[in-house]
Amino acid sequence: MAIMYALKSSDNEIFEVEQKVIEQSETIKKMIEDGAATGEIPLQVSSKTLAKVLEWCKQRQHKTVENENDDNKGKRKKERDEDDDIKEWENKFSDELKADKDVLFDLLLASNYLDLPALLSFLCQLVADMVAGKMPEEIRRMFNIENDFTPEEEKAITAEHGWAFQP
Amino acid sequence: MEITNCASSYVPADIVYQIFLKLPAKSLLRFRCVSKIWRDIIDGLSFAKKHIAFAAEQPQILPAAVPFPIGAQALHSLTYDGNSIKESDYPVLEFLNNESYDLSHIAYGLLLFENQNCRAEAFLYNPLRGEVLELPRASTPAAETYSTDYWYGMGFNNMTNTYKIVRVFPVKADDDHMSSSDGLLASEIYTMGTSSWRRISSIPPFSLSKHGVSVYGDMHWSTSWIDRIDDRMIISFDFGKEEFIQTSPPDHLVLPNYCLKLTNLRESLAIIDLSSDHQFIEIWVMKDYNKKEWAKEYRTNKCEILGNSLFFSVGAWGPSLYLYPNNEMNDNCLYIHDLKMNRLMYKIGPWRDESYRHRTKIFSYTQSILSLKNFGKLVSAAEGLRRFSFLKSARFIYVSP
DSSP states (O other): OOOEEEEEOTTOOEEEEEHHHHTTSHHHHHHHHTTOOSSEEEOSSOHHHHHHHHHHHHHHHHHHHHHHHOOSTTHHHHHHHHHHHHHHHHHHHHHHHHHOHHHHHHHHHHHHHTTOHHHHHHHHHHHHHHHTTOOHHHHHHHHTOOOOSOHHHHHHHHHHTGGGGOO | OOOOOOTTOOOOHHHHHHHHHTSOHHHHHHHTTTOHHHHHHHHOHHHHHHHHHTTOSOOEEEEEESSOOSEEEEEOOEEEOSSOEEEOSSOSEEEEEESSEEEEEEETTEEEEEESSSTTOEEEEETTTTEEEEOOOOSSOGGGBOSSOOEEEEEEETTTTEEEEEEEEEBOTTSSSOEETTEEEEEEEEEBTBSSOEEESOOOSSOBOSOOEEETTEEEEEBOTTTOTTOOOEEEEETTTTEEEEEOOOTTOOOOGGGEEEEEETTEEEEEEOOTTOSEEEEEEEEETTTTEEEEEEEEEOOGGGTTOOEEEEEEETTEEEEEEOSSSOOSOEEEEETTTTEEEEEEOOOSOGGGTTTEEEEEEOOOOOOGGGGSOOOOHHHHHHHHOEEEOTHHHHOOO
């Protein structure tokens, strides 16, 4: 019987999760080890974002368990098929996030807060691919950053690497 | 795609940093304009070192005549993505009537040029940024040195997070420094960001071949054929201890010196064995730098066309090899051996300019975001042109946003 934990989102929704799934988060693993995790574990993550986090963790957990149960025979072919499956799943996961940038950014913060390095790295790559071709003004809007250069300063800094602004 | 304002989101600097590591340099140069915080992260020393390690940039090679022919020069780099070879749209650098400056070493995305007429004069160039930084003059007065061979190498010390340059040069007999088998040598170190070179007591135990390799933050040279043709050795410079040491090649690897080609293969020191009596190209890769453990990683048939060639220039081009043979059969072309496909893939050239013949040195180069402003006041474009006949890359001159 798997040990279950109850996670409580910042908007008070409860998620029942297997220990193995949620232990991927170093933050929660530490809470469990320290004995701080009795009853509900309160997290500063919204229910919408937490659902996404768990979706990721379950997929990763699923993958690890299957690999452990494999014997060597036929493993290579199986791994190839699995790689395709994972790619497909990741593409779907990415597409949903690209469509809703608020969730994407919240998930980015949550993966950092929960210490999920694989998810953080995956999301950073996703954001990097999304922004690579964009102009500074678009970036400021997307990241909600104030332009603290004077117009003269901005003109000068743009001129330093003018070629980088070409398509 | 329309970007909506993510009002709920504030992305902290450490996550921004992680995203930056995965971006190409061109995007980063553009994003310097977003805000002062972003500019400072992108221009910072520690970021540049991490970014180049992420290998988001395509490995390039730079075929350069050494010494440069007199007259105007425009050097283009080449990239190979496993399918095709592409020449850079803009030259990586241009010289106008260059009479003096030679490309001596490339590491960490920086090109080091030395003045052939006064080899103690050198400057660094980052082609991606278009930045030129002149190195301090010699600590040793010019009269004491012969203006012949200088050996330059670049390194990085992880403990102190500093870039350093080492150089070795001959000195006159009355100098109080140690002698090697074929004359007197002295060494000095320049820690980038400081104002002068500093003499060190360690000198190489054998003559070095001209061009070394930067790997693991240290420098590695094969010994020169001048010393002892039967001995093949690797001389490394440890930038932490600031001393020259011998690095043992793999056991039982017997190579005449001219066949021992060192290269940086995916951030490991590698020996490319091209001994002409072998039918194979073999590559030894250092698996553990601390323990000096080597493993034979590749053994591949030498293509007939390369037969018994001697090679003028051989090295790694990302995960592939470039081979530049130097013999009668050679049509003055450069060959690409793809290690993944395990076969000879491409032939480039012949070079249009016959004067390149026998003198083309191929440099591996990966561009870096590293800003030379971290180390001192840059040489302006006008000053660079006046003093070094140096034009940077055309893209800095003709392209405006």
